[in-house]
Structures are given as C-alpha cells and as structure tokens.
Amino acid sequence: MVLQSEIVNALSYATSKGYQIHPDAFAMLKGLETDVLKAVQEIIKQKKQTKMIVVDDVKNVVNPGRQEALAPVEQIAKVLVDPTPNVNTGEGVDGYALLFKSRFEKTMRILAQRPDSKRMTKISTVKQMGKGSTGPRPAGAAGERSLANAGTYVVSGLLMSRRTKKNGIELEVDDYTGRLQVTAASEDAKKQAANLALDQVVMLELENAKGVQGLAIKNVFSPDIPDHLPNKSRSEAYAVLISDLHVGSKYFMQQEFLRFLDWLASGDDDDVVRKIKFLCIGGDLIDGIGIFPNQDKELLMMNAAAQMAHTAKLLSKIPKHIKTFIIPGNHDPGRRALPQPIFPEATSGGLYNLENCTMLGNPAYIELNGVKVLMFHGQSLDDVIATTPGMSYQRPAEAMKVLLKARHLSPTYGGRTPVAPESEDMMVMTEVPDIFHAGHVHVTDVDSYRGTLVVNSGAWQAQTKFQQTMGITPSPGIAIVVNLATLQPFKQDFNLLL
Numbered sequence: 001m002v003l004q005s006e007i008v009n010a011l012s013y014a015t016s017k018g019y020q021i022h023p024d025a026f027a028m029l030k031g032l033e034t035d036v037l038k039a040v041q042e043i044i045k046q047k048k049q050t051k052m053i054v055v056d057d058v059k060n061v062v063n064p065g066r067q068e069a070l071a072p073v074e075q076i077a078k079v080l081v082d083p084t085p086n087v088n089t090g091e092g093v094d095g096y097a098l099l100f101k102s103r104f105e106k107t108m109r110i111l112a113q114r115p116d117s118k119r120m121t122k123i124s125t126v127k128q129m130g131k132g133s134t135g136p137r138p139a140g141a142a143g144e145r146s147l148a149n150a151g152t153y154v155v156s157g158l159l160m161s162r163r164t165k166k167n168g169i170e171l172e173v174d175d176y177t178g179r180l181q182v183t184a185a186s187e188d189a190k191k192q193a194a195n196l197a198l199d200q201v202v203m204l205e206l207e208n209a210k211g212v213q214g215l216a217i218k219n220v221f222s223p224d225i226p227d228h229l230p231n232k233s234r235s236e237a238y239a240v241l242i243s244d245l246h247v248g249s250k251y252f253m254q255q256e257f258l259r260f261l262d263w264l265a266s267g268d269d270d271d272v273v274r275k276i277k278f279l280c281i282g283g284d285l286i287d288g289i290g291i292f293p294n295q296d297k298e299l300l301m302m303n304a305a306a307q308m309a310h311t312a313k314l315l316s317k318i319p320k321h322i323k324t325f326i327i328p329g330n331h332d333p334g335r336r337a338l339p340q341p342i343f344p345e346a347t348s349g350g351l352y353n354l355e356n357c358t359m360l361g362n363p364a365y366i367e368l369n370g371v372k373v374l375m376f377h378g379q380s381l382d383d384v385i386a387t388t389p390g391m392s393y394q395r396p397a398e399a400m401k402v403l404l405k406a407r408h409l410s411p412t413y414g415g416r417t418p419v420a421p422e423s424e425d426m427m428v429m430t431e432v433p434d435i436f437h438a439g440h441v442h443v444t445d446v447d448s449y450r451g452t453l454v455v456n457s458g459a460w461q462a463q464t465k466f467q468q469t470m471g472i473t474p475s476p477g478i479a480i481v482v483n484l485a486t487l488q489p490f491k492q493d494f495n496l497l498l
C-alpha cells in the first residue's frame with residue numbers, strides 16, 4: 001500500500017510535467033529498490049527529446065555511474081545494549097538491596113534532566129522541617145526562596161507502598177535519606193497516583209493542605225520518556241516484528257507460520273517484502289517443558305531440545321538477507337528471572353548456526369538504520385495489567401505505556417515476574433526507544449506514545465485452555481510490519497480468510 005501511493009505520486013508527477021511512462025518502463029520502475037518519485041524526477045531532469053519515458057531512461061538513472069541518484073535500501077544494524085555479559089547469578093538478599101539502590105540512582109539521573117527536579121529536596125530535610133513547628137517549612141540556603149515562593153516541596157524516591165485510606169490514596173516513598181508518607185487527596189492526584197507502578201521511582205510535588213495529615217500530593221511526575229521526534233531510516237526499509245511462536249505446543253499455528261515464512265521469501269514479487277531488511281522475534285520461541293502445571297497435556301513435542309531444533313529448522317527458511325534478532329521469553333531455555341541472558345547454546349537446537357540470526361538477552365536495545373528498537377518479551381505486563389486500574393489484556397500497548405512512563409521494564413517486585421538480584425538494575429530504561437517491541441500477551445496492539453511507536457506483536461499460538469478460562473482472546477497469526485523511514489506500522493495477517 002505504501003508503494004502503491006509512491007507509484008501514483010510518481011505517475012502524477014510525470015503527467016503534470018507532460019510526460020508519459022511506457023508500460024515496460026513502468027514495470028521496471030515498480031521493481032526498483034528505490035524512491036520511484038525521485039527516479040522519475042531524475043529521468044525528467046535528464047530527458048531532452050521525447051515526452052515518453054522508456055526502459056533506457058530508467059536504466060540510465062540506475063546504472064552504476066549514477067548510483068547516488070537512487071540510494072539502495074540501507075541495512076545497518078547495531079546492538080546497543082545486551083544484558084548478557086552483565087548478568088550474574090543470585091547474590092541473595094544483598095543483591096536486592098543493591099538492585100533497588102541501582103534503580104534509584106539510575107532513575108535519578110533521568111529525573112535530573114527534568115526542569116522540575118531543580119527544586120528537589122531530600123526526604124530527611126523535609127522531615128526535619130516538620131519537627132518542632134506546625135508543619136514542614138522550607139529551609140536550606142539555595143532552595144529557600146524558591147521553595148517558599150512556590151509553597152510546595154519536591155521529593156523523589158522509590159514507591160514503597162500505596163494504600164487506599166479514608167482521605168485518599170496514601171503513598172510511601174523512600175529516597176535513602178528517609179521515608180515519607182504522603183496523601184493523594186484531590187481527584188487529579190488520586191488518578192495520577194493510581195497509575196504508578198509499585199517500586200518505581202517517582203517524583204512528587206507536595207504541599208500542606210487542609211484536612212490532610214502530613215503533606216498532600218499536588219502533582220505526580222513519573223520519570224517518563226521525553227516527547228521526541230523519533231529517529232528514522234533514510235531509505236524505505238522495513239522491519240517485521242513477531243513473538244510467541246510456542247513451537248512444540250498443540251496450539252502452535254504452524255500452517256500460518258509457514259505462510260509467513262513463504263511471504264518473507266516472496267521478495268521479488270512484492271514491493272514491500274523486497275525491502276524487508278530486519279526481523280525481530282520477541283521471545284517464547286518454544287512452549288518449553290514444565291513451564292505451567294499439566295503442560296504436557298498441551299504439548300506435541302515432549303522435550304525442549306526437540307522443540308528448539310524444530311524452531312531452528314523453521315527459522316532457517318528466513319531469507320538470508322534479512323537480519324534477524326532473537327530474545328528469549330519465559331517459555332524458552334535458560335534463566336527465567338529478568339534480565340535474561342541469551343539462549344544457552346547447548347540447548348538451542350542449531351539456532352546459533354543460522355548466520356543471519358543474532359541472539360540477544362531480554363531486554364535488549366538494537367538500532368536498525370538509525371531507529372532505536374527496545375526488544376522486551378513483556379513478562380511484567382501481567383503485573384501491570386493486574387495492578388493498574390483500567391488496564392486489560394485486550395490493550396497491551398496501554399500497559400506498555402505504563403512501563404515507558406516508569407522508565408522501567410519490570411518495576412513491581414514480588415508479583416508474577418521473577419527479577420534477579422543483580423547489583424545493577426538493567427531493567428531501567430536508560431535509552432529512549434523509537435520503537436518499543438514486546439510480546440507475551442498474545443494480543444497484537446499498536447500505538448504511539450510521545451514519539452515512540454509501541455508494538456505488541458501477538459503470537460503464533462491459538463487460544464490455550466488457560467487463556468480460555470481467563471477470558472483472554474489472542475490475535476495470533478499476524479506480523480507487525482514497520483516502515484523504518486516513516487515509522488508507519490501495518491498488520492500483515494496470515495490467517496486464512498474463510
């Protein structure tokens with residue numbers, strides 16, 4: 001569809017200049033891996049005699065001497081961040097203390113870039129001010145006047161708890177100098193407080209308010225991503241995003257997946273497919289063994305190695321010119337806790353032998369033609385959906401936005417998502433992604449948030465018994481295709497239309 005309009009544009013440009021395009025030349029233009037309008041403009045610029053654009057004219061602008069007029073579709077991939085080399089195994093309780101300290105410090109560096117953070121006060125200072133007077137009063141040399149003028153206090157910390165009380169929602173924040181309990185009493189503050197993830201870092205603007213014991217929350221600031229203009233590819237290249245194959249499961253949709261693989265290989269006949277340069281696979285390649293109780297009743301292949309070998313065989317059909325990036329999910333071999341290192345090579349069933357496939361840990365940042373892509377399987381989306389009001393399994397992109405706001409991929413500790421006690425918190429979203437790709441929920445969803453394209457890439461597994469009892473209706477058999485030059489996404493459906 002994108003190219004269709006490109007051709008139409010080129011045609012109408014030629015017509016407007018009084019030119020006609022010979023059908024053979026037209027066919028050749030359609031087959032070019034380039035900007036068609038630009039090619040036609042270039043031809044008209046060079047043409048001196050007739051008003052008919054012919055095959056030779058097209059050849060003229062694509063011959064090697066004139067390559068610069070028609071830049072080929074780029075394919076430059078970089079791995080920006082992979083947790084694998086930094087993953088350590090269990091450090092016990094100490095590890096969690098270090099993890100949270102690291103989370104706090106890394107997120108404070110992000111918050112420091114916000115103008116409101118200039119007024120930040122330590123919690124110990126705020127508590128000190130509260131002693132021996134009717135309430136906290138601003139103090140401290142530099143901040144004194146601005147704090148007094150504003151009549152408010154700004155603190156930041158980890159959100160330790162959230163409780164619904166008579167007066168509103170009580171939050172407890174800790175910034176390593178102290179702990180403070182504050183109340184969201186106004187409707188607006190209550191709404192903002194409800195949308196925070198437990199254990200995330202938050203900045204709060206506080207004030208004294210009538211009828212509220214202690215300080216009241218005037219404003220809630222999540223670290224958030226800045227509203228930004230995303231990076232784009234200079235040429236029209238496409239990235240395909242998929243996840244959750246669940247090979248080995250009775251419900252794996254092999255027919256649809258083979259249809260998808262055939263489509264990837266149909267390059268020469270299709271204007272978009274020809275320009276697919278990248279494929280991102282967001283985890284849950286296999287269904288695994290012993291991942292949930294009584295899983296064996298839902299398996300076709302009873303061992304993980306066989307499942308991986310079959311996956312590798314399927315993925316070997318991806319055309320070799322498509323650079324493929326693969327991260328693990330909760331069903332795949334290797335460590336279960338986040339962040340997950342790359343698949344253990346020994347149990348990867350030959351995946352490592354596919355030269356166009358790059359294995360990465362979960363989460364990982366890559367750059368595709370300059371576009372920053374954050375790949376994350378999405379385990380924590382279950383926790384976000386369970387604990388945030390208004391979230392549902394039918395709109396996973398909404399839950400993904402909560403993670404973007406928190407600048408953290410798995411904020412809540414002690415829920416369904418296991419997080420490893422690493423001394424560095426690698427789940428802090430230090431980079432601002434242009435595309436945020438997750439899966440896990442099995443529902444395709446596409447949205448845009450502050451310049452970032454948010455994609456949940458669905459699944460290739462039909463509805464399981466568990467999902468049926470939970471009332472989760474997956475949307476499997478669909479690939480998300482993104483034009484990296486515009487960041488426009490579209491869905492390519494591989495379900496047979498009945």
Ligand code: D5M
Pocket residue numbers: 244284292330331382440441442466467472
């Ligand atoms: O998870 C697919 C989706 O279904 C994800 O949102 C979790 C949910 N799910 C699936 N099985 C279970 C069980 N046994 N308990 C809780 N939630 C579940 P996937 O990782 O692909 O299995």
Ligand code: FE
Pocket residue numbers: 244246284329331440441442459
């Ligand atoms: Fe899955």
Ligand code: ZN
Pocket residue numbers: 284329330331377439440441
């Ligand atoms: Zn999953």
